[in-house]
Amino acid sequence: MTTSAPRRPRQDAVDNRAGILSAATAAIAHDPQASINTIARSAGLSRRALYGHFADRNALLAEIIDAGAERFNRIASDVTDTDAQVALARLTSLLWQQAAHVQVAASIALDDAHLEATGKALAPLRHAVAAILQRGQNDGTLRTDVDVTTLARLVEEAARAAITRVDATLPEARSLAVRTTLSMAGLSWRETVALLEAHPDILGAPAAGDVATNGTAPATADATPATADTATAGAKR
Amino acid sequence: MTTSAPRRPRQDAVDNRAGILSAATAAIAHDPQASINTIARSAGLSRRALYGHFADRNALLAEIIDAGAERFNRIASDVTDTDAQVALARLTSLLWQQAAHVQVAASIALDDAHLEATGKALAPLRHAVAAILQRGQNDGTLRTDVDVTTLARLVEEAARAAITRVDATLPEARSLAVRTTLSMAGLSWRETVALLEAHPDILGAPAAGDVATNGTAPATADATPATADTATAGAKR
DNA sequence: AATAACTTGCACAGTGATGTGCAAGTTATT
């Protein structure tokens, strides 16, 4: 008569829950006002089933925000470059991989209702950005004609625009996002191109983390052949 | 028995109509989903009265969009500078004065429902920007590492961010918006500062238009005392 | 094979918004 331990959740249910989160992320990235029905249907479930996994809309949003926050925080703490320009570039490059989450955060952040939640979720990332910008202003490697707070907002907006408003399937999309952010931070476009050429690892693979990449990575030029290509693209002469 | 000519609209009614448009512009700039009730109340009218002036929500939005379009088009055709950098700077400076309309256009443009309307309204402005950017790329005064179409989108986003996401009451707000746009167009921050110092008229009063200002305006330095102030503001050393 | 877990569809109540009709009141215009 031992009150039998409650059976653990069924596998299909676990999958469905994850499917909802994924579908919701995509749906909300596309339209912040996406209805519960839309989300459930795009996850292949009925509206009613969704309420079996999440108490209400807020609970669902909260988990989505948390998921984004976790990824963002990892990225923020992964960037340890001393050079502010390089740090900012790498940060953007890594964020670019999380385009969907960036878009969701941006979308939800527009809503006054969840401003607090997103704010809390983005706090560590914003703090990291502020630190980088401050460092760059102190040593003169970033623009000093704008106070740090304002610059942070502008850089954030530039990154958001470059990540979410540019076709992510373009081969140069990632490089473009990075160059955009650096531009906003005060560099001329030629300087951004030069910086990326000098640090090819920034646009490289997942960087250090999963696979052990000791120190300076020498041969990571697989995904992106050469920056020069995309950098010169569109030049008239 | 001549079917008497219908009396012309009452003066207070005309004022109220204008008041609604103005209130709606402000309300929607603040929240794209602002309800009819909110708008009417903030115009000092009842919800019911609003429907006496506009058939439905769309009719109201259409007029707001048109009002913005008219202002934008005037600005676009007012900018005639040959130098692409100067033209872009002046365009931004003039747009900055229409912050509320810029914000409304940006807000509504996010909505799929009115995407067509805003697109049509912004078309001439976008065309002007594209022309300026193309010119700048041809003579090498603007960045050539991005194709014109993408660059246009990025510049537009940068301008939007600088105009709507920065406290417009700050004395350097206008200058900041211009420098931001130029940064996105490829200039280094020092180049943007230099350009504004070389062309103080860009941040000056309403420029040519109402009052006759023959040729090169010598004494227009009223509204903005000196660019050097704001440009150097925030510099650490 | 038995059981608990999960999903579905439907009904239902509640909310907030839109757009309209109408009677009664107020106000600009002639």
Next chain:
DNA sequence: AATAACTTGCACATCACTGTGCAAGTTATT
């Protein structure tokens, strides 16, 4: 002063969406 124009408040129908209860069915797990 008369009149048409305008505003208001209320009632009403409609719509889209949220969140819950429940019975009946399907499916993973033991």
